[in-house]
Amino acid sequence: MDSVFGVEYDGGVVLAADQSNARSILVYQTNLDKIKELSSHSAMGVAGPNADVVNFTEYIAKNLKLYELSNDGMKLSTHAQANFARGELATALRRGPYQVNILLGGYDDSTKKGSLYFLDYLASCQKVKYGSQGYASSFCLSIMDKECRDGMSEADAIAIVEKCITEIHTRFLISQKNFMIKVIDKDGVRVNKFGADPAET
Amino acid sequence: MARRYDASTTTFSPEGRLHQVEYAIEAINNAGTCVGILASDGIIMACEKRVTSGLLAPAKTSEKTYKLCQHAACTVAGLTADANILIDQARLRAGRYEYQYQENIPVEQLVEHVCNYKQAYTQYGGLRPFGVAFLFAGYDPHHGFQLYQSDPSGNYSGWKATVIGANNQAGKSLLKTDYGAKPDEEDGDVAEEMKTDEGGEDEKKKDVEGEIRLPNTPGALRLAVKVLNKTNDGTAVAADKMELFVLSLDEKGECVHKILGKEEAQNVIDEVEAESASAGDA
Numbered sequence: 001m002d003s004v005f006g007v008e009y010d011g012g013v014v015l016a017a018d019q020s021n022a023r024s025i026l027v028y029q030t031n032l033d034k035i036k037e038l039s040s041h042s043a044m045g046v047a048g049p050n051a052d053v054v055n056f057t058e059y060i061a062k063n064l065k066l067y068e069l070s071n072d073g074m075k076l077s078t079h080a081q082a083n084f085a086r087g088e089l090a091t092a093l094r095r096g097p098y099q100v101n102i103l104l105g106g107y108d109d110s111t112k113k114g115s116l117y118f119l120d121y122l123a124s125c126q127k128v129k130y131g132s133q134g135y136a137s138s139f140c141l142s143i144m145d146k147e148c149r150d151g152m153s154e155a156d157a158i159a160i161v162e163k164c165i166t167e168i169h170t171r172f173l174i175s176q177k178n179f180m181i182k183v184i185d186k187d188g189v190r191v192n193k194f195g196a197d198p199a200e201t
Numbered sequence: 202m203a204r205r206y207d208a209s210t211t212t213f214s215p216e217g218r219l220h221q222v223e224y225a226i227e228a229i230n231n232a233g234t235c236v237g238i239l240a241s242d243g244i245i246m247a248c249e250k251r252v253t254s255g256l257l258a259p260a261k262t263s264e265k266t267y268k269l270c271q272h273a274a275c276t277v278a279g280l281t282a283d284a285n286i287l288i289d290q291a292r293l294r295a296g297r298y299e300y301q302y303q304e305n306i307p308v309e310q311l312v313e314h315v316c317n318y319k320q321a322y323t324q325y326g327g328l329r330p331f332g333v334a335f336l337f338a339g340y341d342p343h344h345g346f347q348l349y350q351s352d353p354s355g356n357y358s359g360w361k362a363t364v365i366g367a368n369n370q371a372g373k374s375l376l377k378t379d380y381g382a383k384p385d386e387e388d389g390d391v392a393e394e395m396k397t398d399e400g401g402e403d404e405k406k407k408d409v410e411g412e413i414r415l416p417n418t419p420g421a422l423r424l425a426v427k428v429l430n431k432t433n434d435g436t437a438v439a440a441d442k443m444e445l446f447v448l449s450l451d452e453k454g455e456c457v458h459k460i461l462g463k464e465e466a467q468n469v470i471d472e473v474e475a476e477s478a479s480a481g482d483a
Contacts (some may be wrong), residue, residue: 071310074343080302087301110342 001174002034002047005132005140005164006103006116007148009157012185013105013114016161017045018136018168018176019195031196035182039064042078042106043182043189044085047133048099048121056098060085078106079127082117086125093123101133107184114184132164139171140164154183158192210323210330221330222323225353228332229279234366234432235265237276237336238380239348240421243449244338246276247425249366249433250442263460266446270295272305272456273339274448278366279353280332287331291315308339312349312357320355330354334365338448340456346448361413362424368432375431379424381413418447422461426473437474440466 001022006015017034020027035045036057044060046053063084067076076084082104092098102119118124118131130144147160158181165179178195206212207220214220233251237244248265264281268274269291277284294314298306315335322330330353337349337357350365351357362380364372416424422445430437445461461469 071307074307076302077304080304083303084301 001176002134003132003136003140003168003172003176003179004034004045004047004101004103004134005130005136005144005161006045006105007130007144007152007157007160008105008114008116008128009152009154010150011112011114012107012154012157012183013116014154014157014161014181014183014192015043015045015103015105016165016179016181017047019178019180019198020174020176021050030178031194031198031200033180033194033198035180036061037189038081038104038106039068039075040188041075041108041184041186042081042104043184044102044104045133047101052098052100056085056088056100060088077108077110078104078115078117079108081106082119082125082127086119086123089119089121090123097121103131103133105184107186107188109186112186130160135172135174136164136168139167143167154185158183209327211325211327219323219354222354225330225332226334229334229352229365230367230369232278232280232334232366233265234364234368234372234429235276235278235336236362236364236372236376236425236428236432237338237348237350237360238362238376238421238425239346239360239415240418241415242346243418243421243447244340244346244348245418245421245425246274246336246338246446246448247422247429248276248444248446249429249438250444252442263444263446265444266460268458269311269337269339270299270305272341273308273311273337274446274458275338276336276446278334278336283331284333284335287315287318287333287335290318305341307341307343308337308347309344309349309359311339312337312351316351316355316357318355319351319353323354336363336365338446340448340450361415364428364432366432368434372428372432375428376424379427381415418449422447422469423473423476426469427477430473437470440470445469 003018006013015035019030019032021029021032035043037043038061046057064076089098099121101121104117104119107114116128118126118128130148132140143163161181168176180194181192183190183192206214210221233249235248237246266274266276267288291311295306295311319331322328334352340346348360349357350360350363362376429443440463445466447459449457451457
């Protein structure tokens with residue numbers, strides 16, 4: 001039931017995700033952070049069962065860290081990170097799949113650009129200018145189709161994300177009161193806004 | 202003294218040496234010389250071809266230079282059969298990295314992989330080490346053009362210019378004096394400052410500004426031929442006894458591997474001869 005979406009703009013990427021953690025009729029928490037940092041300049045918004053979300057994200061993040069440690073601080077580009085993650089999904093697919101749907105966003109110093117990748121549980125991997133996972137797609141994609149354009153600023157991208165959140169609040173059956181928004185640009189990954197503080201128990 | 206401790210790779214001598222590894226390195230000092238030179242716009246690898254018989258059928262594309270992937274190549278000094286195994290390993294590693302990350306493997310990672318493979322044969326299994334030394338030449342966006350040398354111990358280092366195989370000491374001493382000595386005025390632009398931060402010797406600087414100047418590829422080719430002539434006991438090497446390889450970028454920024462044809466090689470040899478003749482007159 002997770003809502004995850006993202007938009008690329010000129011110089012970075014914005015990722016957004018709802019913060020609710022629920023199963024059946026029970027809400028476990030409403031301050032979950034579903035946008036997991038992978039490296040200093042990349043993060044993924046992940047939809048799916050919490051176990052797989054955490055397991056897969058940490059596995060990828062730690063492997064990326066190992067790469068940096070093994071290679072004298074060299075970082076993998078966003079494109080390489082996305083394809084690596086996709087490879088892991090593909091390998092696990094016919095054994096014990098990770099049931100995760102991902103939007104991976106990152107900033108590359110070499111191109112001075114942000115990039116956004118759509119990966120799903122069947123191990124697809126596609127570079128996109130904007131995207132969403134889950135039921136949110138039904139509400140957000142058309143807004144993004146209409147509003148997204150090349151050369152947007154960070155403010156433009158955030159405005160579109162806010163529109164999507166408003167739409168979900170208005171029209172989506174399931175209550176997702178709190179959303180986490182993160183921005184990835186030359187200064188790294190930072191929280192733009194959240195509905196509820198993940199740090200608070 | 203070495204006699205008791207030299208039969209097994211996996212045994213240190215009392216002086217803390219691995220004799221098998223050292224003997225392997227000795228084997229390479231009898232092999233055909235290879236020179237590697239880093240230029241501002243590419244890398245040169247020049248090899249002496251040891252043709253043992255006129256009856257031999259021509260080898261594949263090359264007997265000394267091997268393409269590892271689109272952006273890296275290597276030359277071999279030592280046991281060719283051993284080299285084939287390691288070259289396969291390198292090609293596999295490059296391919297697997299590309300499959301995993303959909304990107305070219307950074308050159309140093311490729312070199313390190315081959316070297317780690319070699320190192321295993323100095324520590325486990327009771328197998329002898331590989332009797333091969335390599336010069337690796339490659340390009341990646343992280344560190345630009347890079348030249349690496351590796352030996353049977355599994356050790357590797359980055360170089361601006363180096364020599365392996367027969368008479369490599371003579372070759373290296375010539376490189377020490379001649380590499381980066383002067384800009385190649387006749388070929389146009391003055392070479393740029395070193396981009397890579399790899400280790401390797403700091404060459405003596407003879408410039409006013411005090412920076413190391415890389416030659417351009419034509420200049421590096423001439424220097425390589427000069428070195429080969431020196432390592433060949435001072436006799437000039439004929440065009441068909443040498444193999445000149447250049448790794449560079451084309452206009453689109455893609456890597457190009459080129460082994461010079463007979464005529465082009467002859468041109469370089471002639472230029473070197475002309476240079477030394479005029480230097481002799483001065």
